[in-house]
Amino acid sequence: MIAIGGVIGAGLFVGSGSGIASAGPGILLSYAIVGVMVVFVMRMLGEMSAANPTSGSFSAHADRALGRWAGFSIGWLYWFFWVVVLAIEATAGAKILESWIPGIPQWAWALIVMIVLTGINLISVASYGEFEFWFAGIKVAAISAFLIIGGLAILGVLPGFSHGATGLDNFTDHGGFLPEGPGAVLTGVLMIVFSFMGSEIVTLAAGESEDPQHSVTEAVNSVIWRIGSFYLGSVFAVMALVPWNDKSITEIGWYSAALEVIGIPHAGEIMKFIVLTSVLSCLNSGLYTTSRMAYSLGERGDAPKSFSHTNVRGVPRVATLASVAFGFVAVFFNYKWPDTVFVFLLNSSGAIALFVWLVICFFQLRLRRILSREESEKLVVRMWLFPYLTWATIGMISFVLIYMLTDTAEGGGRDQVALSTLLALIVVGISLVYTGLSRNRTGVPNKHRRR
Incomplete structure (x- = not known):
């Protein structure tokens, strides 16, 4: 369920309307x-x-394949990315809760949400998994119900649906399938790519499961149908029900717009609850992710050793509290300086997830060859058409990063790539200095990693 829910972020529910408005039905190609x-x-x-x-997942793999500097850099960059996400999700959740109970200010709701979920993560990994199971279950149930109801409405067999069968008219009317031109498909890619972030969390959680190899294999094998049904299925249903240029898609959200067209009562409040669940799920996963990445860095000597200490229930308490502390600081920045300091944090973390995906490609190229030569029996999951699809993926991610440079709007793609690259260079510089100092102290670099 962590694997299923991890690929369904709040961005799927609230962040795709602008993409539809920019690309029209062609947003299907973007997805x-x-x-x-x-x-x-x-x-x-x-x-x-x-x-x-x-x-440590990809950070530990990068360490083994590319060197200590790579594991150090990508681990801390990913940790920073999720610390900023904590602030975004805590604020988003607080806004929804304040709209329901206005007597409690938004900052207090953010504090309450962070404290409750921190407590859950401090209890045990099982408590994190239990809450994520239910959060993911609600998201999956909501999307499944939407796809069923939407499908019945599209076919014209939904009782009480006054609009009748819509067929595929909305894909060809209103300017055609690509009303804004082929280039809008790439613009749509930039607007939706970040709604997919978080799918890699399952590989961190798998390290603490009873049967990690089986858990990872099942999760990876289910990625295709998860993305195909949840993302492409949802987009198709919305586009069939609501014209792409309907203002309600951006004003109240694409799911809400579709539910209102069908005639579902209180669609807005229903979606608020589902979005809140997604926000809490993302926040819960963010707390887990930051703490486990910090734990892995501490275990490998790239963070304070105390980060690698666990309590009797196996929870890295110091790593969790340290990560949460920085998360609280980021939340404070979001309230105190939302248009200056927090915007800088947001932009400087904007392209980090794409950097992580690139690093995954490069260490897979190297580790696959090592495993094929030395430990081929461990390759129970294999990348298709290796190494050709790996290089093709590197090309795709690089193209997205380059295309982001054409987005010159304030806080747009160019700012995100520039600031994220600057941050990455600083962290890599720190890692090289740190690695050099470690070598001088021990005389044998990375000896502890060869176990």
């Missing part, structure tokens, strides 16, 4: 392009994680 890219990345990551399950 297909990003979906294929995510499937390939997850296949590569699954291949390595099934062979060597670890809480």
